[in-house]
Amino acid sequence: MVITRFAPNPNGPLHIGHVRAALLSHEYARRYKGKFILRFEDTNPENALLEMYELIRRDLRWLGMSWDEEYAQSDRLELYYNYAEQLLREGKAYVCICPIKDFRGLRDRGKPCPCRELSSGEQLQRWRLMLAGGVAKGEAVVRIKTDLSHPNPAVRDWPALRVTTKPHPRVGERYSVWPLYNFSVTIDDHEMEITHVIRGKEHEVNEQRQRTLFEHLGWEYPTAVQYGRLSMAGVALSKTQTMRGIQSGELTGHDDVRLGTIAALRRRGFVPEAIKQLILDIGSTLVDASLSWETLYAYNRKFADERANRYFFVPNPVKTLVHKAPDLKQVRLRLHPGHPEHGERILPLASEDDALVFYLAGEDVAALQEGQTFRLKDLMNVSLSSKGRVVEVEFQGLELADVQKIQWVSAGAVEVEVIRPDNSRELGIAEPAVAGLKVDTIVQFERYGFVRVDVARPKLIVVYGHR
């Protein structure tokens, strides 16, 4: 049976790069009717954050993933201790108390450090002292013995467990000896009977380290698949940078629209199917890929266009008077041009003296020439008389004409604030029907773009997704 896992460090929000590991692993397990495991790799009490566990689960669920088992490595310390002790007893690991500089000097020359030569009895003694809290942070580390002539110094006698005294957000001060990444991964991948490990190529050296431990324990290494780095134009994906930005207040949170986090993408109205499809299409080549926003938009449009109802939104509105128009009170339009079953919306018309009153987008007005005929979309043709502080136009007819069509707002305008992808704000007004929109709804503002309702009350705030 195929068993895969996604093993995030709960030290920050998931971004599109992490999702690649998760989605590929999940998809592989599901495709072969196997098992998918979620495992929190929270063995560094220094940076694990309690709120991230649920945030990560939420992102995974949102993307349509489900897991058959869930673990947190912070619950499994005794297990790691048992293996550490076994390795020390069998002479396959040792407790090193050398200053790190000295150790590296020896390692780089392929020489053993004095600790490596001690008997297993002495190793166990040191180990018990570590466990009992008799060793300060940084004073001792358990190392796995490897071939000291390995061509890559980075894999020689790598560290497996260390002392860390900071309380862990989940298990508090119960432990002061914590396993390091390569150690706990190896133990868990074997204990959980993982058959396929899918991960980024930054783990290439780690894989070599982990293989040495699998050999010591007589275990078989799972099938490993690696993929290259994923970057997005103009987006910092790094967790540390993200967390720093949030702490300094430069970013509004883990869902700041400028970020490439899943939370940010969700906020901008990307649908999970689009993200999933894109990631699966990118696949798992070892070459680094730089994703363009255009591609992400294209994937999202495929889904969003079908679902999103249409509304008129007018940024930077300019008051416009239509003279000689018939006395119309309202117009009724479809919510979605291709889906009559979505229903209709009503746009009431305002009048002032003998004229109908509209609001048009400032940019649209600026582009119009005097005398030019254009169409208030779905309503009437008009021609521009003059552009003052108020724009004056003259009614030309109701029948559809082959002229430019622009959206408009008349009576009952609703104020809308749009959060742009660079986190700047654009203000405008929309037709009254938007007042009933619920948070999270994705709609299309015609000729403007797809937006997602971020806040419904008291003021309507939407986040811009894309054209």
Add this chain to the structure above:
RNA sequence: GCCCCUGUGGUGUAGACCGGUCAAUCAUGCGAGCCUCUCGAGCUCGCGACUCGGGUUCAAAUCCCGGCGGGGGCACCA
């Protein structure tokens, strides 16, 4: 510096393991047109690539060597 990986159109990919069917797939992008009362969607046509040099071979995108380019790692982080 040392260890390792990788190079197909603007972008993302298929093909490479098992050389010929590849004058190279699909998507996106861009251009033209059709359609649609959106600058959105849909449809049609078009543009655009095997990093370079050598070698092996009847035959190389595919195998080998070298150059150049890109990336990762060299943490008592994950």
